[in-house]
Amino acid sequence: MEHLPARPGRTQEDRSAATRASLVQATLSLLLSKGYAATTAVDIAAHAGMTRGALNHHFASKDELVIAAFDLHLALVTTDIRSYAGLVSAGALSLNDFIDRVWTIMSGRFFMLTLEEITAARHNDYLRVQLAGRTRIFHDALDGIWNHFFAQTGLAGAEIEVMLNATLCLLRGMGVQTVLRDDPVYYRRLLQFWKTVMAEQIAAAPHAAMKPPRKEPRR
């Protein structure tokens, strides 16, 4: 590939940032489409429209790139969740809607990034340590959002967290299953079941006297 003219007005910092962003985006995209193992440095560079030399200049190794992609991934997800929380505060999103949205995330192609990252981290000590730390921060942020979400239900903090995490784990487990099981009815039933359970849990909660959410009839 030839040298691009590279508009003269740009500062080094600009170029650098743009290049890095482009590389990280390409990494994210390739992790999704080809998986961690099959994603090669040449691929990433090509996808980002540059050579391996450039890549190597900005990121010492593929892992550094994957970590940056992980950061981007978490940032995107956090933004989503936060916006949902905003909608909830504004009264524009019910509990059921919230669950549906999280499921949209978990069942989407984008969620599969998580699997790639996790399986990669499992066999790579450095990667695992890096991602684990970031995961912890991410979950703390989620807890904050969730607490805010459920503040109006009057639930205790510990209960809020356990319900958040149960929801996420359930949907995550369902999301994992979508790879080998294509059965929309099955997932819809699970979602419905979970919504019912959540509603019951909230209604039965000790401090839920003030604003009990509408309880849906069983089944």
Next chain:
Amino acid sequence: MEHLPARPGRTQEDRSAATRASLVQATLSLLLSKGYAATTAVDIAAHAGMTRGALNHHFASKDELVIAAFDLHLALVTTDIRSYAGLVSAGALSLNDFIDRVWTIMSGRFFMLTLEEITAARHNDYLRVQLAGRTRIFHDALDGIWNHFFAQTGLAGAEIEVMLNATLCLLRGMGVQTVLRDDPVYYRRLLQFWKTVMAEQIAAAPHAAMKPPRKEPRR
């Protein structure tokens, strides 16, 4: 490596079966320790105590080996679950104990095989089709076991299945998380929460008049 003397009494079929089993076992083991991508034909052969020529003689490709390993994996898990179901029938296993045991599976190293298989299947059409079919059969078998498990509670079939699958999905999602989050307290809380939910669901079920499980069961 030298030729092993190979006891003369064995028939070709015996040798073949033993070799294949050895290769499949080695594949399973390596998928766990190194992951799908890093597992190479040379590795597998070496672990099985033979050369790549032997491997290639019995399995045309790595994928065939992985599929065989998947079969073995499912067979082992099914055996476990079935034995648990047997204990339940014999009155030797409560619902809580059952959940604990499934969690032991999901949080164990062995469960990570699932992640390896799934992420591998995601980028390999042939593998995905093969594993998906086997997964379907596996779940049908599970449904059978589960129905038997809950027969005494008087729950309807559809409810049994949804509760089974919710349990599995929840624990699977938790299992996935163990890679990047080491927090026993966190998982214990989730388990406790789920046991409570399950007990409530069973108690509140329409036909649960005959043998409602005790709330704090201790055989």
Next chain:
DNA sequence: CAAAAAACATACAACCGCGTATGTATGTAT
């Protein structure tokens, strides 16, 4: 017991991804 077939072992060639080294262009400071 000889021949065939199956179960293995060994060897070689080709490819691929990676690290590294080194060259060139562009921006920046003085």
Next chain:
DNA sequence: ATACATACATACGCGGTTGTATGTTTTTTG
């Protein structure tokens, strides 16, 4: 304008994986 730093490109060699081809041992067959 010169010198230096940064951003990128190109090239080479190494290790590792795979496919294939071919040799050797064990079992079965007649």
